[in-house]
Amino acid sequence: MDEGIWALVSTPLADHPRATLTVANGGIIAGRSGVAIVEGLVSEEGARWLAAAAQELTGRQPDHIVLTHYHGDHSRGLVAHSVDGPVLHTSATTIDTLRRHAHGPNREAPTSGFAGDRLRLAAESASSWIDMGDRKLEIRPAAGHTDSDLVVVLEDPRIIFCGDLVWNGLFPNYVDATPSRLSASVRDLAAESARTWVPGHGDLADRTAIDRYLALVDDVEEAARGAHAAGDPPDAAAAAYRPPESLGSWVMFSPSYYETAFRAWDRELSGG
DSSP: OBBBBBEEEOOTTHHHHHHHHSOOOEEEEEEEHHHEOOOOOOHHHHHHHHHHHHHHSSSSSSSSOOOOOOOOHHHGGGGSSSSOOHHHHHHHHHHHHHTTTTOOTTTTHHHHHOOOGGEEEOSSSEEEEEEEESSSSEEEEEOOSSSSSEEETTTTTTEOOGGGOOOEEEEOOTTTTOOOHHHHHHHHHTTTOOSSOOOSSSSOOHHHHHHHHHHHHHHHHHHHHHHHHHHOOOHHHHHHOOOOOOGOOBBSSSHHHHHHHHHHHHHHHHHH
C-alpha cells in the first residue's frame, strides 16, 4: 500500500483449503519505534501467520494490536497473543461483550490474557493515538455495525482501516447493527478524503467503491423504511429485495443477510 503499510485482504469464499484461515481483513503498520497489526482474526493460526508476516516485513514482532469490534472473525485469534506479546487496543464495550459471551470449558474470552500494561482501552467519545515515532495511528470511535466500533486512521498517506463498518463487493452483515448509526458512520467515512479505505471484508476500496457502498447502505435503508411503513414483515420484504443493478454485484456470505438487514431496520423503527 505504501512504505511501512500492508493490508491483509482475506478471501474466505475462495476454493482453497486455507481460505478461512483469516476470514476478515486486517493490516500491518510499521513506524520507527513500533509495529501495529489491525484485527485479531478468526483463528490462532491466522493470528500467528499475521504476526510472522509482520516480523518478516518489518524485522520485529508486533508491539500493538487494534481490535475494531468483538465479532469472532475479528477476535478469536487473539488467543495466540494471550501469554505475551503486543498491547491490545480496543474499547471497554468490546472487552465486556467478549467476556459476557465467552464459551468453552473455562468460559474465557479471547481477550482474557490481556490485562494491566497489555490492555489499553480506547476512548469511546474521542480519538486516542498510538505513537510510533515517525507515525501516529488515530484510533477513532464509531458505532453502527456493533454498539462499539473502532477505525484506524493514518494521516499521511491517508489510509483508513474501517473494520466492518465498510464492506466492498460483499453484502454487509447487520446482525448486531443499529442501522441508523451504521448509515451515519458510513457517511462520515465516505466524507473522508482518503486514498484507500480498508474494509472489514472484500477488496480495498477507493473513492468509487466507497461511494458505491454508501449508495447500497442508503438503498437498503430506503427499502426497509418503505416496508416498515407499509406493514410488510421483514422476511417478505427481504425476499423481494435486490440491490439495484447500477450498484453492481454484491456477494452474500449467507443467504440470510438481506433478511438480517431488514430485521435490524424493523427492530430499530419499532423502537426495539
